[in-house]
Amino acid sequence: MPEGHTIRRLADQHRELFRGKRVTASSPQGRFTAGAALISGEVMESTDAYGKHLLHRYAGDRTLHIHLGLYGRFTDGPGTAPPPIGEVRLRLTTGDHWLDLRGPTACELLTPPEVKALIGRLGADPLRDDADPATAYARISRSNKPIGALLLDQSIVAGTGLIFVTEALFRAGLPPTISGRSLSPEAWREIWADLRALMRAGVEVGRIDTVHAVHTPEAMGRPPREDRHGGEVYVYRRTGQPCLVCGTPVRTAPLAGRKSYWCPTCQTLP
Secondary structure: OOOHHHHHHHHHHHHHHHOOOEOEEEOOOOOOHHHHHHHOOOEEEEEEEEOOEEEEEEOOOEEEEEEOOOOOEEEEEEOOOOOOOOOEEEEEEOOOEEEEEEOOOEEEEEOHHHHHHHHHOOOEOOOOOOOOHHHHHHHHOOOOOEHHHHHHOOOOEOOOOHHHHHHHHHHHOOOOOOEHHHOOHHHHHHHHHHHHHHHHHHHHHOOOOOOOHHHOHHHHOOOOOOOOOOOOOOOOOOOOOEOOOOOOEOEEEEEOOEEEEEOOOOOOOO
C-alpha cells in the first residue's frame, strides 16, 4: 500500500495538471458512472492529501475521495486519452492531459460533513503543518500496545506505513515491541521529527531512503539495495542480512498482523 509521501506527491501532481481546469469525468468500468457524471464538466479547484487519502475538490462543495489501498494505481499522459485498457474506475480528461484510476479501495464523492468525518478519524499526518503530534502522543502514552503497532494505526499517525515506521524505530534505537506507555516525551519528539524529515524527503525524491550518509552504498563500498520498493534502508525487508551499523543479522517477526524488522543489537530497551 502506498505510504503518505506517495499520496502527497499525487496530490501535488494532480494539482499541477488539473487545478483551475474543467474536467471531463467518466467511468469506463462502470462502477463510478453516477459519481463521474456529477463532477464531469466541473472545475477542479484544489487537491489535498491526508495520510493515505487523496482529495480532489470541485465547485459546489463536491470532494472526490480516493484511497488506493493495496491495488489502486494511477496512469496519465498528455493529449488525448487512449482507449481504456483493463478496469478503469475513473478517467479524467482535459484538452491537455488525461488521468486513469484503476483498482482503488475507495473512489467516492463526499459531502463537506463526510469529508470532516473522514479527516476526524485520522491521526496526525507528519507531512502536514497543521498536524498535532501532542494528540498522537497522548494516545500512545496511554497504551500498552507495541509502539510499532501504534505508529501503524492511521487513527494515531496518518500516512505512515511499515517502511517509515520500521526505519524510524531503528534510527531511534528502539525495538518495535516496547509499549507506547514506555515511550518518553523526548523519544516521541525525536521520532516525530524524524518521520517528518524522512517523509518530506520521500515527497521530494519519490522513494524512501532512510540511511545516514555514512551508511550509503558509496560510503560503505557495498552494492546498492535491490528491492522492488527501492531506496536504501537499515532493516526493512533485510531479514538475516547484516545490520549496516553493527553487523548483527536483522530479525523479523509478526506484529499486529504485519511483519516487523529490527536489529537486536542496535534496538534495545532503554
